Amino acid sequence: MSKNYNYNYVFLFYDVSEKRVQKVFKICKKYLIHHQKSVFRGSISPSNLIKLRNELKRTILSSEDFISIIKLINKNSFDEETLGTDNKKSESLFI
Amino acid sequence: MVFVISKTKYITSMGELKRKDNSIVFRNEKGNTYIPIEGIREIVCLNEIKINTKFLDYISRFGVVLHFFNYYGQYSGTFYPKENLISGKIKVKQVQAYLDENKRLNICKSIVNGIAINIHETLYHYYKHGNKDIKDILDWLRKEVPILLEKEINIKRILFIEGLVWQRFYSIFNKILKEEFVFNKRVKRPPDNPLNALISFGNSVIYSKTITQIYGTHLDQSISYLHEPSEGRFSLSLDISEVFKPVIVFKTIFDCVNNRKIQVDKHFNKKLNYCLLNDEGRNIFITELEKRLNSVFVHKGLNRKTTYLNAIKLDGYKLIKYLVEDKKFVPFSLKEMY
Amino acid sequence: MISIKITGTIINYYIHCKRQCWLFGNRINLEDNSEDVRIGKILHEIKSQESKSSEISIDNIKIDKITGEYLVELKKSDADLNSTKWQVLLYLKKLKEKGIIRKGKIEVIEKKKQDKKIHYVELTQEYEEELDKLLLDIEKFLSSEKPPIAERSSKCKKCAYYEYCNI
Numbered sequence: 353m354s355k356n357y358n359y360n361y362v363f364l365f366y367d368v369s370e371k372r373v374q375k376v377f378k379i380c381k382k383y384l385i386h387h388q389k390s391v392f393r394g395s396i397s398p399s400n401l402i403k404l405r406n407e408l409k410r411t412i413l414s415s416e417d418f419i420s421i422i423k424l425i426n427k428n429s430f431d432e433e434t435l436g437t438d439n440k441k442s443e444s445l446f447i
Numbered sequence: 448m449v450f451v452i453s454k455t456k457y458i459t460s461m462g463e464l465k466r467k468d469n470s471i472v473f474r475n476e477k478g479n480t481y482i483p484i485e486g487i488r489e490i491v492c493l494n495e496i497k498i499n500t501k502f503l504d505y506i507s508r509f510g511v512v513l514h515f516f517n518y519y520g521q522y523s524g525t526f527y528p529k530e531n532l533i534s535g536k537i538k539v540k541q542v543q544a545y546l547d548e549n550k551r552l553n554i555c556k557s558i559v560n561g562i563a564i565n566i567h568e569t570l571y572h573y574y575k576h577g578n579k580d581i582k583d584i585l586d587w588l589r590k591e592v593p594i595l596l597e598k599e600i601n602i603k604r605i606l607f608i609e610g611l612v613w614q615r616f617y618s619i620f621n622k623i624l625k626e627e628f629v630f631n632k633r634v635k636r637p638p639d640n641p642l643n644a645l646i647s648f649g650n651s652v653i654y655s656k657t658i659t660q661i662y663g664t665h666l667d668q669s670i671s672y673l674h675e676p677s678e679g680r681f682s683l684s685l686d687i688s689e690v691f692k693p694v695i696v697f698k699t700i701f702d703c704v705n706n707r708k709i710q711v712d713k714h715f716n717k718k719l720n721y722c723l724l725n726d727e728g729r730n731i732f733i734t735e736l737e738k739r740l741n742s743v744f745v746h747k748g749l750n751r752k753t754t755y756l757n758a759i760k761l762d763g764y765k766l767i768k769y770l771v772e773d774k775k776f777v778p779f780s781l782k783e784m785y
Numbered sequence: 786m787i788s789i790k791i792t793g794t795i796i797n798y799y800i801h802c803k804r805q806c807w808l809f810g811n812r813i814n815l816e817d818n819s820e821d822v823r824i825g826k827i828l829h830e831i832k833s834q835e836s837k838s839s840e841i842s843i844d845n846i847k848i849d850k851i852t853g854e855y856l857v858e859l860k861k862s863d864a865d866l867n868s869t870k871w872q873v874l875l876y877l878k879k880l881k882e883k884g885i886i887r888k889g890k891i892e893v894i895e896k897k898k899q900d901k902k903i904h905y906v907e908l909t910q911e912y913e914e915e916l917d918k919l920l921l922d923i924e925k926f927l928s929s930e931k932p933p934i935a936e937r938s939s940k941c942k943k944c945a946y947y948e949y950c951n952i
Contacts, residue, residue: 358820378468383485399823400485406831445737446457446730447473447480534812665813748952764952771813772931 649696807932
C-alpha cells in the first residue's frame with residue numbers, strides 16, 4: 353500500500369500454472385472485469401485491492417507463477433486505444 | 448477519499464442472472480458476462496430476467512439491491528436484501544416523529560421548501576442566460592413559497608403547495624425547452640408524450656437510486672412523512688428523492704433535450720395512447736443520469752468532495768440527526784451545496 | 786439504570802471519542818462507512834490468518850490471540866494506544882473472572898507515533914478499580930437521551946462517523 357496515493361483502478365495480468373489458472377480466474381472475477389484471456393481490469397477500492405492481493409498470494413505458488421498488477425489513480429488517468437472489436441464491452445453500464 | 452465508481456449495472460437484454468464461482472454471471476445466447484460481486488451495489492433489470500433463490504440469497508449476503516422495471520420503464524419492485532443496519536432506537540424515533548404533528552410538519556415543510564429551492568437554482572441558469580420570461584416564477588419560488596410554508600398549515604395544505612410548485616415548474620417548460628418537445632401537462636401512467644416519458648423514467652430511476660442509498664443507513668423505509676406510509680414499501684425513499692428530482696432528473700432532461708442528445712424522432716416509440724423511450728434513447732438517458740449522479744462537488748457540511756449520489760445518503764443522515772439529536776432537517780440544497 | 790453489555794469496542798470508543806461511543810453503543814453503527822476502517826479490518830484479518838490463530842470469543846468479547854503468557858490484541862496503527870490499553874484491560878478482567886490470568890500485549894501493524902511495535906500492559910489492582918468505575922460511567926453515559934455534540938479534531942478525518950457528525 354502506497355502512503356501517498358489511493359489507487360482505484362487496476363490492470364491485472366497473470367501467468368500461472370495450469371493447475372491454478374482456474375482458481376486465479378475465479379478470484380479475479382469477484383473483484384474485476386475479465387478483459388482478455390489472462391487480463392482483468394476495473395475500478396476497485398483500496399480495501400478490496402488488499403483483499404484481492406491477499407487471496408491471490410494464498411493461491412499461487414510464488415516460485416512458478418507470476419502476477420502483475422498495474423495500479424492507477426482512477427479511470428481517467430490513462431489513455432486507451434483499441435483495434436478490432438471488443439464483443440464484451442465489459443465496462444459498459446449496460447448488459 | 449471519494450470513489451467515483453458506478454456501482455450499478457443495468458440489464459437491458461433478456462437472460463438469466465446466476466451465482467457462479469462466488470460471483471455473479473449474466474447468461475444469455477450471447478454468452479457469459481461476469482459481474483464482480485465485490486464491485487457492485489445494485490442491479491437494475493430493464494428486461495425479462497430469470498433468477499433463482501440461490502442467486503437472491505447470495506446477493507443478499509453482499510447487500511446488493513435488485514430493482515425491476517416493467518416494459519413501460521416504470522418501477523415495478525425491489526429485491527431488498529436482508530438489512531444489516533438495524534437500530535431499534537431510530538425506528539422508534541421515526542414513528543414518534545410521524546405521530547408528533549409538529550415534527551412531521553417540520554420535515555414536510557423542509558422537503559417542499561427544498562424542492563422549491565432546487566427548482567429555483569435549476570431555472571436560474573436560464574434566467575441568467577437571457578430568459579427573462581421566467582422571472583415571475585423565480586420570484587415566486589424564492590420569496591413566496593417560504594412564506595406560504597411558514598404559516599401554520601396542515602399536511603394537506605403542504606401537499607397542495609408541493610403540487611403547485613411542480614405545476615408552475617412544468618408550466619414554463621415550453622419557455623426553456625426546444626420546440627419539438629412540446630409539453631401540455633404532466634401525464635403519468637403511461638406517459639403520453641416524449642417529455643412525460645423522460646420525466647416518468649427519470650423519476651423512477653432516482654427513486655430506485657434512493658432506495659439503494661437509504662439501504663446504507665439505519666432508516667426504516669416504510670415510515671415516511673410527506674408521502675403517506677401506505678403509499679409503498681419504500682415510501683421514505685419517495686420523500687428523500689423529491690429534492691433530487693430537479694438536481695438530477697430535470698437538469699439531465701434539459702441538457703439532453705436542448706443539446707439534442709435525445710431527439711423526438713430518433714429516441715421514442717410512439718403508440719396511439721402512449722409514448723416511451725426506445726432502447727437507444729433510454730441508454731443515452733441512463734448514461735447521462737449516471738454521469739450527473741457520480742459527478743463530484745464540495746459538500747459544504749463535510750468540507751469534502753462527494754458525489755450527488757452520496758448526497759442522497761447524507762440526506763438520510765440528516766433525517767437521523769433530526770430524529771436522534773433534534774438538529775433541524777434541511778434537505779440537500781443546490782444553492783448552499785449542503 | 787439499564788444494563789448494557791460493554792464490549793471492548795465500546796470501552797475503546799469511550800476513551801477515544803465519547804460521541805462515537807454513544808452512537809455505537811446505541812446501535813447507530815457506521816463501521817463499514819469508511820475506507821480506512823475497511824482497510825484496517827482487512828489488515829487485521831490478514832494478520833490473524835498469518836499467525837494461524839482464529840479469533841476467540843468469550844461472552845461478548847472477541848480476543849485476537851491468546852498464548853500461555855499473553856492475551857494479544859492486534860491494531861492497525863498506534864494512533865490511540867490509550868484506548869486500546871483499556872480495551873485490553875477489560876479483556877484481562879473478563880478472563881480473570883473465568884480464572885484465566887494473562888498479561889496484555891498490543892501488536893501494532895503500522896507504527897506511526899511510537900518507535901516500537903509491541904506494547905505491554907498488566908491488570909494491576911489500581912487498574913482494576915479504575916476499570917470498575919469506568920464501566921459504571923459508561924453504562925450511565927450510554928443511557929443518556931442524546932449523544933454529546935461533535936467536537937471536531939484531526940482524529941475525525943479518518944473516522945467512519947465523519948460524514949454523520951459533520952452533516
